[in-house]
Each structure stands twice: as structure tokens, then as C-alpha cells.
Amino acid sequence: MNFIEVSGISKKLQDQPILKDINFVQPQFQQLAIAGATGSGKSTLLKIISGLIQTDEGMVRFNGNRVKGPLEVLLPGHPGIAYLSQHFELRNNFRVEEILERDNKLVDEDAMHVYEVCRITHLFKRKNDQISGGERQRVALARLLTTAPQLLVLDEPFSNLDMIHKQQLKDVIADIASELSITCILTSHDPLDVLSWADRILIMRAGEIVQDGTPQEVYLKPADDYCAALFGKFNKVSLKGKTKFIRPENIVLTKGKGIPANVIKVKYFGSHEEALLDTGKEQLLASFHAGTVKQGEEVTIKII
Ligand SMILES: Nc1ncnc2c1ncn2[C@@H]1O[C@H](COP(=O)(O)OP(=O)(O)OP(=O)(O)O)[C@@H](O)[C@H]1O
Structure with missing residues (x-):
């Protein structure tokens, strides 16, 4: 049984094809990055994988179970899959510890481990408007991780971060895999951000996967000029x-x-x-x- 199996996913929005027959299998613990120019369909694909957009054709299976779209369930989303949007929100006027407490499904010791991995233990007493953008993102990530997901889906986690917060987030995401054993898929329009992290990179162009390989393969043996230019x-x-x-x-x-x-x-x-x-x-x-x-x-x- 495959951890994630994406088969024949196609999607149109306003009559425009956004995804065209996307197929791949992701084994558990493989860290997968989806790269591609802006508008190539990365976010739409991630949302379909996470059960947040209804696909027109094809199917996503997670641990053998079909991921249902939002039109088929009461609450959009799939058990075991945690999705963090580029535009996440944290409830206003609450302290970080209160925000975290609300969704936490872990015992205290495990939750503390998540908070340590996310480098947020020093922020507990602060209110949401007293932390920086990078810190807010790590709090949002920690909150998702305490729902005990098996798959973490991150949409453009590095956009809008300065170099220091970006590096900190890269360390956090690496530790999520190694210390918490959570499999991750993330997207980036700047693939240089994912070369050192990913086990495998899928490159998308205009709704299609145009290359699928290790970081070394896609960097040194790009499929075409588009794939080559993405990496510099x-x-x-x-x-x-x-x-x-x-x-x-x-x-x-x-x-x-x-x-x-x-x-x-x-x-x-x-x-x-x-x-x-x-x-x-x-x-x-x-x-x-x-x-x-x-x-x-x-x-x-x-x-x-
Ligand atoms: N609700 C919508 N209605 C119509 N078109 C849409 C809608 N959402 C996205 N699109 C279009 O679908 C295409 C793919 O968008 P998507 O957000 O999946 O790309 P992306 O690769 O994630 O881009 P980015 O890196 O900018 O986030 C784009 O051309 C976008 O304009």
C-alpha cells in the first residue's frame, strides 16, 4: 500500500486547465518538494492532495484511503494530513500557549517536543500581535503538528521570510522529518530553497509534471531550459x-x-x-x- 498515491488528477478552473493528468507516488518519510514557476499549479495540487479542493478527474489515496474533496465531507480536510496555507491565520488576542492548547492532541511531553522542534518555547506568554511573521509561522506549524498528522503539507513556507527566519524555518522543517518522523510535501517557487532539504523534487510547468528526480538530477541534468533556469x-x-x-x-x-x-x-x-x-x-x-x-x-x- 502506498503512503500517497496521486493518479490522473486533472482540474479546470473557469474553464482553464490548471492541472493535467498528474501522477506520482510518494513513499512515507520521503521529503518531497514541488517546484515550478508561479501559476504552474503547485498550490492547487497541494490543496487537492489535502482534500481542500475537489478534483475534476483522478484520485488521491492516502494510506490506501481515497482523500475526499470538500463537496463530499462536512469539514474539508483528511484525517492525518495537515495543510499550512501561505495565508494562514492565528486567532487574534490570544497568547501563544492558548492558541496551541486548543488543538493539541498530544500528551504534554510530546507537545513540548513539538514546541522545541519549532523553536517557540520562548513565545508562550506573548500575544499573537507581539511576535514576528517568522515566529507566527512557526507557531502555526506547531499547532498543526500537535494534531498528530502523518503528512505535513506546506504551501510556499519560505515566501515572505527574511534570510534569518528562512534559515530557522529550514532547520525546523528538517527536524520535523528527523525528530518527529513526519513526512512532508512542500512547494516553492524558488527551488534553491529546497535543494538541500528534499529527497525528491517534482517540477511543474503549466499544470504538468515536467521533471521528477533527486535534487542532484534536477540541478545537474535538467529536462529542458525551463527546469534548468528554475535552479539558476x-x-x-x-x-x-x-x-x-x-x-x-x-x-x-x-x-x-x-x-x-x-x-x-x-x-x-x-x-x-x-x-x-x-x-x-x-x-x-x-x-x-x-x-x-x-x-x-x-x-x-x-x-x-
Ligand atoms: N479560483 C481560481 N479561479 C480561476 N483560476 C485560478 C483559481 N485559483 C488559481 N487559479 C489559476 O490557476 C493557476 C495555478 O494556480 P496555483 O495557485 O495552483 O499556482 P502556483 O504554482 O501555486 O502559483 P504560486 O507559486 O504563485 O502560488 C494560475 O494560473 C491561477 O491564476
Whole structure:
């Protein structure tokens, strides 16, 4: 029996196809990220998986049971699946501990473990309007986790967070998997946020899954220009008659045999520099440690 099985999901909204025949299976404990440009259908898919939008065609099964849509049940949602929207709300004028207490289904010790994993124990006495956006999100996450879900579904959890809160949330989400053994699906329109976390990444474009692979596969062997561009800059070169996507950091300088190139332009990015190289045949973008090359310099490169 599969943990999550998504088969033949299609959905139209206002006569526009939003999802087209989506199929995949997610084993328990596999951390799955769904990436794709804005409007590619990620949120709609997550809501169908969570039982919050009715599908037109196809079916989602969770532990073998069909996830029913909101038109088929009194209260939308499916037991064991916890969904956190981009636009979650916390009740106003309550202290964090009161908000948490309301939905908690865990014994005290387990609930405290959840609060520790979510890094919110120092916030208990504060009211909802006395905590930052990042802290509110971790409280909302903790509240969901105390309903004892098996599957946590997070829609764009990293959007609208500054670097510090984003990193904190990444640590929390990693710990949710490792310490609480909860399987997670999340979406991100910035896939760089999920490369280090996900076991598997599905890439969506215009309502379809266009690539399904490990972070290494989708980063180094993108299916096409769209998938390549989602993860940052790339070179598209023809090697032995085959088109290959080469990331800038996979071009290195060599003292041995290689391809001669002229450095046309260098841009400084703090931790690294990007150099535009001209091989006479094509132009390539390479990434080096800051200060490695100078404009006008002749270098020899190889692709690794
Ligand atoms: N209620 C609706 N009625 C009509 N179209 C909708 C509705 N909700 C979403 N859409 C459209 O469906 C498409 C997919 O939207 P969805 O929110 O699933 O994409 P997304 O990949 O999650 O985007 P984002 O990253 O911006 O959240 C978009 O073109 C959107 O405009």
C-alpha cells in the first residue's frame, strides 16, 4: 500500500486547465518538494492532495484511503494530513500557549517536543500581535503538528521570510522529518530553497509534471531550459552531438589540456565572481572564487 498515491488528477478552473493528468507516488518519510514557476499549479495540487479542493478527474489515496474533496465531507480536510496555507491565520488576542492548547492532541511531553522542534518555547506568554511573521509561522506549524498528522503539507513556507527566519524555518522543517518522523510535501517557487532539504523534487510547468528526480538530477541534468533556469544560471552547450546543461561552477580553470578562452567580463558577487568567457566558438558563463580572473585575460578551461 502506498503512503500517497496521486493518479490522473486533472482540474479546470473557469474553464482553464490548471492541472493535467498528474501522477506520482510518494513513499512515507520521503521529503518531497514541488517546484515550478508561479501559476504552474503547485498550490492547487497541494490543496487537492489535502482534500481542500475537489478534483475534476483522478484520485488521491492516502494510506490506501481515497482523500475526499470538500463537496463530499462536512469539514474539508483528511484525517492525518495537515495543510499550512501561505495565508494562514492565528486567532487574534490570544497568547501563544492558548492558541496551541486548543488543538493539541498530544500528551504534554510530546507537545513540548513539538514546541522545541519549532523553536517557540520562548513565545508562550506573548500575544499573537507581539511576535514576528517568522515566529507566527512557526507557531502555526506547531499547532498543526500537535494534531498528530502523518503528512505535513506546506504551501510556499519560505515566501515572505527574511534570510534569518528562512534559515530557522529550514532547520525546523528538517527536524520535523528527523525528530518527529513526519513526512512532508512542500512547494516553492524558488527551488534553491529546497535543494538541500528534499529527497525528491517534482517540477511543474503549466499544470504538468515536467521533471521528477533527486535534487542532484534536477540541478545537474535538467529536462529542458525551463527546469534548468528554475535552479539558476546555466550554459547550454553541444557536446559530442548532445545538448548538455552546464552550471557555471562546473567550468574550471586548468593548467593542463583544455579549451582556450578569453575573459570578456567579470562580475563580483561577494562569495564568488561570474566570468563571461569566449572560446571563439561560444560564450560560457563560469563561476570562480572572487579575484580568480581579470577581464581580458587568456585562460584555459575544462568542463567537469
Ligand atoms: N479560483 C481560481 N479561479 C480561476 N483560476 C485560478 C483559481 N485559483 C488559481 N487559479 C489559476 O490557476 C493557476 C495555478 O494556480 P496555483 O495557485 O495552483 O499556482 P502556483 O504554482 O501555486 O502559483 P504560486 O507559486 O504563485 O502560488 C494560475 O494560473 C491561477 O491564476
